[in-house]
Amino acid sequence: MENNDTIFALSSAPGKSGVAVVRISGNNLSDLFKRIINKKVFEPRHAYFTNFKDDNGELIDQCVAIFFASPNSFTGEDIIEIHSHGAMAVINKIFDFLREHKCRIATRGEFSKRAFYNNKMDLTDVDGLIALLDAQTDKQRTLALKSLTGNDSKTYADWRNQMIEISAYAAAILDYDSDDLPANIDKKILSKTKDLLSEIKKSMSGYRATRAIQNGFNIVLVGETNVGKSSIFNKLVGSNRAIVSDIAGTTRDVVSQQIDIDGYLVNLSDTAGIRDASDTIEKIGIERTHAEIKNADLVIHVYNTVPKTINKNEINVINKSDLLKNTSNKTVIYTSVLKDTGFDKLLNTIKNKMHELMGGSESKIAINERTYELLNECVFELDNAINKYEGNYDIFAEHVRRGGDAIGKILGVITTSEIADATFSRLCLGK
Ligand SMILES: Nc1nc2c(ncn2[C@@H]2O[C@H](COP(=O)(O)OP(=O)(O)OP(=O)(O)O)[C@@H](O)[C@H]2O)c(=O)[nH]1
Ligand SMILES: [Mg+2]
Known part of the structure; x- marks a missing residue:
């Protein structure tokens, strides 16, 4: 204290x-x-x-x-x-x-800090509390609550205990007669470490999903000028946020708005239409469009006619379908802002794509930047234990012990005041 x-x-x-x-x-x-x-x-x-x-x-x-x-x-x-x-x-x-x-x-977060030092919460609980106080959507709320109510702490504590046990057995191989130890202990600890490593790696693959839930999915509208990107953007956000006109090259900067789609926070961006521009400002706008595409979790590509080649990773929208006679292509979505058609289908496709990106299931644990880094440290140590011990069980034990320490840092069982301070300062006053 x-x-x-x-x-x-x-x-x-x-x-x-x-x-x-x-x-x-x-x-x-x-x-x-x-x-x-x-x-x-x-x-x-x-x-x-x-x-x-x-x-x-x-x-x-x-x-x-x-x-x-x-x-x-x-x-x-x-x-x-x-x-x-x-x-x-x-x-x-x-x-x-x-x-x-x-x-x-x-001071900021001082109540929670006292709760932490009095063993009322561990650091993953505090992470959950921070995320809950920031929660804007239902998915953010449920993910934060899982972490706040100790779900993550249990998983981490279990991993850490396994590593402590493995490390103790590995150290014992050198110190004790093999008769005094369980049969095939060397093989057992190796396979246990491998199982643990793959379980941790699997949980880490949910980081993208967790990050998307916490920070929002980045969805970007792109396409040539005048195809109706800004019109679709306005339709999706429910207001006339972006300027719409029949002049090609109307949108020059990135226009973004946060919306809630199916409980997920979405950062939707409208961009400058892509064409061979001569205007300096429009050129900068187009560069920004390319930067947005790089940063996007999902791209909605808007056209006015079905293109020759279709990128399957994108959602392909044929807008101004009111002007088309043939709207039978199954690989694209036909919309008309003018007639207000096709948007249910577009929203459903966005929802399905988001679920797909989440790998069907959401992560077992809520991972943030702090915990991701420490999990990486743990994976590095377990990898080294398995691949670099070369029959030396002291080295094996040491790597596994360090892996367990990394998890201990996640929980705050092993803590430096900098880690704790950095976490608590993210809380608001009165928490
Ligand atoms: N007929 C028809 N016109 C549309 C439709 N959607 C948009 N428009 C018109 O198309 C023109 C261009 O629309 P915008 O939304 O500004 O197009 P944009 O892709 O954002 O264009 P830039 O910002 O210049 O790249 C406007 O005059 C719109 O009213 C549609 O579904 N049908
Ligand atoms: Mg526009």
Whole structure:
């Protein structure tokens, strides 16, 4: 623990609201609680209505206050929650009162940091909490909750325990008589390590899916000028966000908007139409289109007639189908912004493509940049154990042990203060 200060923060959103929640955490807060509710005795986890007064006897607000006794609280310390009216004037007055009672304002993520140091959460739980607070779509919410409720911690702890066991057996091969060890222990630990390595690698393949859920799928509309990319973009985002005109080369910059498709966050981008442009600005726009394509998870290629060659990795849309007599090609999707046709089919195809990109199933664990790096470290060590030990079980044991340490860092069981600090600073105030 860094210090024993009593800390407080506004845990609800700042600004005017119906109810505001101020949270206080520290050791032995019962006297402070008695003072707030103006009672000599109380029970934890009961809601007390109080005419909350400052030290001059002036009413601050009519509030509800709850006491959570250590260790059964979010931080593991005593916690007081004050539910007041959500006016800044009230909140400021409560803050003044708390400052006068030797409390200080919490730093970003300080509540969670205390929960971590009091073993209430491990770092993957904190990662889950950060992701949940950032969640905009339903898929983000469910993925974050899986991680927050300890699902990932169990998987990591299991992997780590297996590595500790394997490493202990490997070290024992040198120190003990083979009669004292389980039969074929050398073969067993090798095959166990291989199984573990493939399981970890498999889980890592879900990183793309997890990242797409967390940061959004990048879907980009491309095609020649004037085919109706901006019109389709506007149709999909549901507003006239991009300029539409019959002048070829209307869109010059990338226009992006976030939308929710089937619970997935999508970053949809409209781009400058591709042609042999002579105009300098249009040329830059076309360069940007190519950059967007590189960064895209999915490309929607818009045409006005069926092209000779079709790229199967893209969704091929033939727009302005109202002007066509023949709309029978099965490998493309015909749309008309003018007649408002074909968009159900287009949306369904986008949904199916997204599911396909996710590999059918979403990852067992929620992986972020921090955990991905450490998983890579683990894979590197297990790879080395298997391929470089050359009969030396001390080397084998050491690599597997390091692999286990990498997982320990994911959980925060093995931690440096930099890792913890970097994680907590991503939280908001009051968490
Ligand atoms: N008939 C018909 N016209 C359409 C349709 N969709 C778009 N248009 C018209 O086609 C013209 C070009 O549309 P935009 O959406 O600006 O085309 P764009 O591909 O974004 O063009 P650039 O930005 O220049 O690359 C406009 O006049 C639209 O009204 C359609 O489905 N049918
Ligand atoms: Mg356009």
